[in-house]
Amino acid sequence: MSYEIITLSAYRxxxxxxxxxxxxxxxxxxxxxxxxxxxxDELENKVNPNVQLGLSYHLIENGFVHYAVYEVSEEQEIPKGMIEIWVPEWTYVKTTHNKGEDVQKTYTDLNQWLFDSDYTAFREAGVDYYDPYMPIKHEHYPVDRDSNDPHFNIYIPIVKK
Incomplete structure (x- = not known):
């Protein structure tokens, strides 16, 4: 597996x-x-229409809060029943889960990389998380993925140890 440290600007x-x-x-x-x-198709101002995002926050015991979203421009109105989430500028470790691989192993390897690296997972101040290793997980899925055997990019917000 390869790992890259990148910073993404804040986005909506x-x-x-x-x-x-x-x-x-x-x-x-x-x-x-x-x-x-x-x-x-209700989101006419998608920044990248070919990528759906899964933003997971481990705020629940034995579970998490997940936002299935698209990145949109500021002009986009919020369709009925949908919600808006702003993601702040963060530094991430980025890796790819490839089709045909075991998702659990991808995350286990990523956790080991974090353990061995100069970084640790970012935690927002004042927020109680139930996952001590990767409390925030962002996954970027190509819209043409195979839902039974997906490939996607993983972004874990990090800070220096």
Whole structure:
């Protein structure tokens, strides 16, 4: 696996929110992700229409809050039933999960990289997270992915140890 340290400027997203436990992921989270895909044409001002974002925050015991969103410009109005999330400028470690690989192994390898590196996962001040290793996970999915065997980029916000 290769790892790259990058900084992304702050950006605006719009989409749907899902919140639940790991045991509730199937089919609930997949349904929310599909709803955002089905409503993508309502977002006329997508910055990159070929990439859907999954922004996960481990704020729940045995679960997380997930935003299935697209990056949009400031001109984009918020469609009925959708929400807006602003992502601040952060530095990330970026890696790619490739089609045909085990997602769990991708994250295990990434966790090991973090452990061995000069970085640790970023935590927002005053926020209680339930994942001690990667409390914030951003995944960027190509819209043409195979939902049964996806490939996607992973971005973990980091700071120097």
């Amino acid at each position: 997203t719009i989409g749907l929110k899902w919140e639940g436990t790991f045991s509730e992921i199937v089919p609930n989270l997949k349904n929310v992700i599909q709803q955002v895909e089905d409503r993508a």
